[in-house]
Amino acid sequence: MAVPFIDVAIIGGGPGGLTLAHGLRKNGIETAVFERDHVRADYVQGFRLRIRQRAIQALETNLPPHLFEKFLATVGKAPRKRVTLDEHFDPIDSAAPRPEPEDAHDDKSVSRITLRQILLSELGEIFHPGREFVRAERQVDGTVIAYFADGSAVRTHVLVGADGANSKVRQQLLPDFKIFDTGVRRLAGKLTLQDATRHGIAPLFLDHGVSVRPRSGHSIMITSHHVDPEAYARYGLIGADDPSYRNTAGFHFNNTTSYIWWNTAYELDELGPDSVLATLDGTQLLDVLLEKIGHWDKRILSVIRHTDPSTVAYLKVRSSQPGAVWETGPVTLLGDAIHAMTYFRALGGNSAIYDAGLLAAELVAARRHGKPLLAALHDYENAMRAHGYEAVQSSLSAMLNNTAAGRTSRGSPQAASAP
C-alpha cells in the first residue's frame, strides 16, 4: 500500500503543534497534525495559561487575523493588582518580583480549552485525532516515514515532534534525554466566582493576585480568571462549553465560568507519601492541606474550604535536563518535547508557541525563499535551544527559590508564583 506524503508532519496537537500548523497553512505549506487523543482531559486542561507577549506575537503572526481577533476578544483577565499577606491576613512589604519585559501583558489569562477551540478552528482536514505516533524511520532519499499505532503511516520531508514532555519522537531521536522528578509536589483547586460570592469569600481574592507567605511553611498563590460572557457570545462556538467534556462531573473543564484558583507547592513527603496522596480524592486532598494550614486566618482558609473538590489534584513537578544538542536532520522537536520545565515561571506553553513561530518562519524561508531546508532547521534549533534551555533553567531556579522560601520563611521575593 502506498504511504501518503505530506511536506511537514506534526506529531501532537498541543498549543505548539497547532500554532505551527496554522503558520504553515497560512503560508501555503502543506502540513498535517497527528494527535493521539480525541479529547484533552489531562488535569491541567481545566486551568488557564498565563500567556505573555512572546507567545501573543507568535499567535498574531501565525493565525489568520480573524482567529487572532477571537483570541484577543475571548482571553480571560487576571487581576493586575497584587498583594502579599502573611497567614494572619496582614499585608507584608515584600520586595517586588524582578519585572520581566513580557510582564506588561501578564493580565492575559487564557483558558486552555478556549485556546484549543481557537487553534483547532479551521484546521479541519489537516488535523487527525486518534493517530498515536509510535516510531519513525529515515529513508535513503532523505524523507522520513512516521508510523502510527493504528497501523497507518505517512512519509514526510520534516517530522516535527510537538508531542509533549513524554515525546515518543524525542525518545527515538535522543534516547539519553532526561526528564526528572524534581521532588516538588503541587496542589491546586478552583471555585466559581458565583460560589465565592455565595460563601462570602473576601473581595480581595476577587480583584487581586494574592500571595500568602506564612512565617513558616509554604506559600499559597490565590488569584482569579475572569471570563467575559458577552465576548464569548459574540464568537459563536469559540468560548462555548466544549461538548467533549459534557460527561465530566463538576466545573473543572467548563471554560465559560469565571473562577478563583489557588496553588501551593510542597517538598516530597511533606504532605504525605506519594503512594497515599495518589489514592486521595479532591476532598481528602483538601483535608490534607487544611491540616497543615488550619491555624491560618479564616478568610484564607475559606477559599480552600469552599474549593470545588472536583478541581483539586496533586501533581508531581517534573523538568527536563536542559542542554541536549544533536545533528540537524529531517526530524526536529518543539515545546515540551524538548524543553519541558517546571510551571514556576509559567513559561512552558509560551515557549512552545514561540518555538512554533520560529519554526514556521524558517520553514517559510526554506519553502518560499530558497533557504536550504537543513540550514533552516539548524537555525530554528539553535534559536529554540537558546531561549528554551534558558527558560528550563530559570523555571527550575524559581521552583528552588519557592520551596526554599517555604523552609526559611520569607526568604525570597519569588516565594509565591502565579503560573
Ligand SMILES: Cc1cc2nc3c(=O)[nH]c(=O)nc-3n(C[C@H](O)[C@H](O)[C@H](O)COP(=O)(O)OP(=O)(O)OC[C@H]3O[C@@H](n4cnc5c(N)ncnc54)[C@H](O)[C@@H]3O)c2cc1C
Ligand atoms: C501545573 C502547570 C501549570 C502551567 N501553567 C502554565 C502557564 O501558566 N503558562 C505557560 O505558558 N505554561 C504553563 N504550563 C506549561 C504548559 O502546560 C506546557 O508547556 C504546554 O502545554 C506545552 O505545549 P506543547 O504543545 O509543547 O505540548 P502539550 O501541550 O503537552 O501537547 C502535546 C500533544 O501531543 C499529544 N501526543 C502525545 N504523545 C503523542 C503521540 N505519541 N502521538 C500523537 N500525539 C501525541 C498529546 O495528546 C498533546 O495533545 C503549565 C504546566 C503545568 C503542569
